[in-house]
Amino acid sequence: MTTRPTTIAGVGLALRPPRAEDADALGQLVGDVDRSHDVVAGWVRRWERDGFGSWVVAVEDEPVGFVGVRPREDDIALTVRSTPAVAADGRARAALRLAVADAIEWLPDVPLRLRVAEDDPTTRAVAESSGLVHVPEDDHEARGTRWQVLESPYVRTFTTLPPRARRSLVDLWVRVNDAGGAVGFVAGAPREDVEAEVERREDGLASGHLRGVGLMTPAGDLVGAAFLRTPTTPLQAHIRSVESVMVDPQRRGASLGRHLMAGVHRAARDEGVEILTLDYRDGVGLGQFYAKVGYTEVGRQPGVIRVAPGDDRDSVLLWRRLAETPAPDQTGAQEEPERR
Numbered sequence: 001m002t003t004r005p006t007t008i009a010g011v012g013l014a015l016r017p018p019r020a021e022d023a024d025a026l027g028q029l030v031g032d033v034d035r036s037h038d039v040v041a042g043w044v045r046r047w048e049r050d051g052f053g054s055w056v057v058a059v060e061d062e063p064v065g066f067v068g069v070r071p072r073e074d075d076i077a078l079t080v081r082s083t084p085a086v087a088a089d090g091r092a093r094a095a096l097r098l099a100v101a102d103a104i105e106w107l108p109d110v111p112l113r114l115r116v117a118e119d120d121p122t123t124r125a126v127a128e129s130s131g132l133v134h135v136p137e138d139d140h141e142a143r144g145t146r147w148q149v150l151e152s153p154y155v156r157t158f159t160t161l162p163p164r165a166r167r168s169l170v171d172l173w174v175r176v177n178d179a180g181g182a183v184g185f186v187a188g189a190p191r192e193d194v195e196a197e198v199e200r201r202e203d204g205l206a207s208g209h210l211r212g213v214g215l216m217t218p219a220g221d222l223v224g225a226a227f228l229r230t231p232t233t234p235l236q237a238h239i240r241s242v243e244s245v246m247v248d249p250q251r252r253g254a255s256l257g258r259h260l261m262a263g264v265h266r267a268a269r270d271e272g273v274e275i276l277t278l279d280y281r282d283g284v285g286l287g288q289f290y291a292k293v294g295y296t297e298v299g300r301q302p303g304v305i306r307v308a309p310g311d312d313r314d315s316v317l318l319w320r321r322l323a324e325t326p327a328p329d330q331t332g333a334q335e336e337p338e339r340r
């Protein structure tokens, strides 16, 4: 049986559920120690009731911040607060990224929204680097403050590609290739070649061997895609291979890859899948990315990918058990030269 993780390990921090004794530290953070006991007691109750809720950002188990997670009628409201030191060294951003990916993978499938005071560019930058996008039509004024609303990307699976979606996928794939992405082509590959590959994928979608996973902006634009392939032998009905993981090259490093993989894991788990495998082309830092989302290297075929004459790369086989709770960022210690 798969259980949702209740602690998420990051680099130099962890997200864990709140405890009553966190109240003083969290109260000092927001400058309201009196009220914080009630607030934290409410958080603890919500975790007990729903099995999820606001996270405490902890360093060596001591609270240094929180990521508020509050389900509302039609969305989940996020907030992020941390000590200045944790905000300054990027760990507040890391905490929000982990919380958003966790929500995409496990929480009710509703928009995740975070509101930021107009005069708070620091929090807005943290939110944007965690993949959230400003949705200006949701901006509003409340209690004398102008608020901007940012929303997370969302994940949709697909088994057909209507013409507009097919065009968006081909556009994305071509841009990813041209930016040096390792998704079956080299930079400058003709659009027609990508179109032909997408057509083959459509055959796979139609026959049920493939399932597509798309990552969309709040406005519905495709910014990431991946495929889950079902092996042909019934002996492997419990596994899928993950293929063609790609995000908009203009938005790399903004956590979209992490969120896309969270959606891939959710989609696979929904089908009862227990194990995922994946091949990647060595030499572009992908090992570090996949280690951060829970994969372990289990094999390597030296030199089988010829990117150009004299530039042969290894094909690396990765594996992840979905039923287990990985400690994602702890595995990120496997170093690999970055050639992004």
Ligand SMILES: CC(C)(COP(=O)(O)OP(=O)(O)OC[C@H]1O[C@@H](n2cnc3c(N)ncnc32)[C@H](O)[C@@H]1OP(=O)(O)O)[C@@H](O)C(=O)NCCC(=O)NCCS
Pocket: 011, 094, 097, 176, 180, 181, 182, 183, 244, 245, 246, 247, 248, 251, 252, 253, 254, 255, 256, 257, 258, 259, 279, 280, 281, 284, 285, 286, 288, 289, 290, 292, 329, 338, 340
């Ligand atoms: C691989 C890819 C999907 C990652 O997406 P992304 O949005 O840039 O990655 P994220 O911002 O979610 O990164 C998640 C973590 O992995 C790390 N990471 C991502 N790409 C990395 C790289 N090339 N080298 C080292 N670390 C990397 C990030 O630093 C981040 O760590 P942090 O959260 O601790 O800061 C994206 O770079 C891509 O589309 N590449 C081209 C296509 C491709 O080669 N796909 C692989 C097919 S096997």
